[in-house]
Amino acid sequence: MTAGPREPVEQVEFDHDIVIVGGGPAGCSAGIFTARAGLDTAIFDRGRSSLKQCAHLENFLGFPAGIDIESFYERIHDHARTAGCEFVADLVEAVERTDEGDGFVVTPAEGDSHTARRVVAATRYDGEYLRGLDDDEAMFETKRYGEEEYERFDREYADREGRTPVDGLYVASPSAAVDMQAIMAAGRGARVAHRLIADSRIAEGWWEAVADRSDWVRRRAELDEEWTDRRRWVEWFDNRYAADAPVESDSERYERVRSAVIDVGRASYIDPAEITARKTTGQETLASYLDTEAVLDSIDDERIREYLDSTAERTAGEP
Numbered sequence: 585m586t587a588g589p590r591e592p593v594e595q596v597e598f599d600h601d602i603v604i605v606g607g608g609p610a611g612c613s614a615g616i617f618t619a620r621a622g623l624d625t626a627i628f629d630r631g632r633s634s635l636k637q638c639a640h641l642e643n644f645l646g647f648p649a650g651i652d653i654e655s656f657y658e659r660i661h662d663h664a665r666t667a668g669c670e671f672v673a674d675l676v677e678a679v680e681r682t683d684e685g686d687g688f689v690v691t692p693a694e695g696d697s698h699t700a701r702r703v704v705a706a707t708r709y710d711g712e713y714l715r716g717l718d719d720d721e722a723m724f725e726t727k728r729y730g731e732e733e734y735e736r737f738d739r740e741y742a743d744r745e746g747r748t749p750v751d752g753l754y755v756a757s758p759s760a761a762v763d764m765q766a767i768m769a770a771g772r773g774a775r776v777a778h779r780l781i782a783d784s785r786i787a788e789g790w791w792e793a794v795a796d797r798s799d800w801v802r803r804r805a806e807l808d809e810e811w812t813d814r815r816r817w818v819e820w821f822d823n824r825y826a827a828d829a830p831v832e833s834d835s836e837r838y839e840r841v842r843s844a845v846i847d848v849g850r851a852s853y854i855d856p857a858e859i860t861a862r863k864t865t866g867q868e869t870l871a872s873y874l875d876t877e878a879v880l881d882s883i884d885d886e887r888i889r890e891y892l893d894s895t896a897e898r899t900a901g902e903p
């Protein structure tokens with residue numbers, strides 16, 4: 585046992601739990617995880633983009649012949665929206681502390697300011713809007729290009745999980761080396777989101793050992809009969825975490841956290857009907873992106889004939 589009971593400190597008093605600056609691969613990936621974890625997430629997206637300079641994306645997993653950048657952007661934005669993110673098409677000009685010193689005020693070029701408990705920077709080229717938070721002057725490094733000196737955001741300002749010396753500020757991009765490819769930037773966004781989700785749970789009374797939970801969807805068939813009983817989950821939690829928990833196992837905080845962890849675990853299992861329903865929705869959603877002519881071109885005549893024949897057989901004799 586270490587510290588005594590700690591009451592939850594996070595109250596809903598900001599416009600958003602999280603503002604992500606940048607809706608490229610790093611920002612959208614981070615947002616998908618934070619929104620799925622139930623955190624109110626807004627993504628600001630406008631301005632200079634690395635990905636929009638790419639002519640055709642050919643090395644992102646899942647697109648065997650590559651994908652054009654416009655379609656890729658549409659899909660990653662739709663994915664983040666489906667997960668629950670709100671998009672704001674505005675350029676962030678400044679991120680500063682609130683007057684109370686807790687959380688941040690995000691000021692865009694055109695619209696109203698938004699407040700957020702935590703901010704994730706996900707802008708490969710730009711970090712200038714964070715300068716107001718740089719009290720220690722550690723955010724920017726001086727580089728030399730020929731005779732000229734210039735300043736740029738330090739790629740190693742954040743640690744490997746995206747945390748920075750500014751409490752509540754995370755950096756998914758720019759970061760050393762990992763943002764060189766879109767899929768690496770997406771991976772970095774996911775990792776930073778995991779850290780942020782764990783930190784926000786810790787602020788609600790969870791502790792490190794239980795806070796970092798994976799976002800998995802599992803088959804209910806894999807669940808033995810005994811695990812359908814919530815008491816089995818309670819037993820599992822107690823065996824695994826009680827001894828090292830920072831509070832007594834009969835405390836309100838312990839029971840609250842245990843209950844929340846069990847809820848997350850149990851909700852991750854889905855039954856065969858739900859798996860089929862999600863598969864159908866997944867396929868229909870993919871189909872909705874496809875160009876009609878490309879779809880028709882990809883269907884060879886023989887398959888069309890087979891389809892028409894089978895339809896004719898089925899409807900034969902009908903009035």
Ligand SMILES: Cc1cc2nc3c(=O)[nH]c(=O)nc-3n(C[C@H](O)[C@H](O)[C@H](O)COP(=O)(O)OP(=O)(O)OC[C@H]3O[C@@H](n4cnc5c(N)ncnc54)[C@H](O)[C@@H]3O)c2cc1C
Nearest residue numbers: 606608609610630631633634635638676708757764765766
């Ligand atoms: C010419 C070129 C070709 C490339 N080709 C490939 C390739 O073939 N394959 C590959 O994997 N990678 C390629 N890359 C690299 C790839 O673009 C990056 O690795 C990846 O895009 C980084 O993702 P990100 O989310 O960190 O940043 P970005 O892609 O730059 O996304 C940042 C987003 O934030 C927005 N933004 C910026 N500033 C602000 C602000 N102040 N407020 C609000 N929004 C803001 C931007 O509009 C943008 O949408 C290429 C890069 C270039 C330059």
